[in-house]
Amino acid sequence: MSGSAETISVSSPADFHVHLRQGELAQVVTPHVRQGGFSLAYVMPNLKPPITNTEQALLYRAQLQAIDPAVEYLMTLYLSPELTPEEVRKAARAGIVGVKSYPRGVTTNSEGGIESYDAYDAVFAAMEEAGMVLNLHGEVPSAAATNTCVLNAEPAFLPHLRKLHAKFPKLRIVLEHATTRAAVECVKSLGDTVACTITAHHLALTVDDWAGQAWHFCKPVAKYPDDRTALQEVVREGHPRFFLGSDSAPHPFETKATATPTQPCAAGVYTSPILLPLVAHLLESFGALDKLEGFVSKHGRAFYRRPVSESDKRAVLRRASSKVVGIEGYGAGQTHVVPFWAGKTIGWEMVEEKEDVSG
Secondary structure (H helix, E strand, O other): OEEOOOEEEEEOOEEEEEOOOOHHHHHHHOOHHHHOOOOEEEEOOOOOOOOOOHHHHHHHHHHHHHHOOOOEEEOEEEOOOOOOHHHHHHHHHOOOOEEEEOEOOOOOOOOOOEOOOHHHHHHHHHHHHHOOEEEEEOOOOOEHHHOEOOOOHHHHHHHHHHHHHHHOOOOEEEEEOOOOHHHHHHHHHOOOOEEEEEOOHHHOOOHHHHOOOHHHOOOOOOOOHHHHHHHHHHHHHOOOOEEEOOOEOOOOHHHHHOOOOOOOOOOOEOOHHHHHHHHHHHHHHOOOHHHHHHHHHHHHHHHOOOOOOOOOOEEEEEEEEEEEOOOOOEOOHHHOEOOOOOOOEEEEEEOOOOOOOOO
8 A cells, every 4th residue: 555644545456245236236336346446346146046157157247347347356156055066166167266155044135045064065175176265154044042143143153164164274265244353263263264354334333333223234233342343453453364345235225224014124235336435434543544455455365366466556545524425325216225324424535547646
């Protein structure tokens, strides 16, 4: 990272967890990756139907490239009984990077998620050999019998992470969107093949911020103040196995703003359009602005073997004293989405590429 007190230049920011949806909604939200300062998007596969094979992933990538070809899209498959070792090898040869695991029913479009990891040993072994990444939504389903709910679902999942790492020590695993001190300590205790993404919104929120506030409700939910402190501490530490995965998840306005007795509001926080300025703003708030480039670029790129090169474009931020995120949002009707932080001030803004910031 380079820059003065008024501008910051960051090498090729990469978002290693983003939802770009499909159809008309994808047309609205996909350009926001670059608008928010990012040149690489690690794309989640939980569409309807989910992306479960190589052909579907390549078609989806082509659709995203047609919307904005300036972004590098890294594609993933949805872990399901359809996925075989042969398909893993085929996907790896086609350049597909990872496989995403969702426990059944814990988040958006996870109805086809898994119930047991043991059934996938052959798939994980093939991934280990092929160099693919296993991305874990690290929660277990709520269950009264085990006293499990959204507040302790992540700590209850961590034994699964430890077991998978012990069984497949060379398999690169990413615990996605960590929300607890227990998760941070667990990942730090494991080997160099285990990493962790942290979202922008989990660096800002606690339980009090989403209880009764639909726009802050996501899965996994934000936890206690000490958990948020743990996330901030590991970012401030500059730990190389913790990096940004925004989990930016757009939902139409009506599914976020309303709920009924039989239908809760959608789970997801949308940060893509403001992502790099927001991350800079948050890191500065807890004394970690000097760790921005590592967190949003170098650490994740190193783990995913997509290192920064001298030819990569840099994203430039400029200090802004009164940049307010608009509450009107983007799109209309079924594609109307409102971003996180709407109505609030961000201390940084993107500089257009055509602008001269050399001073």
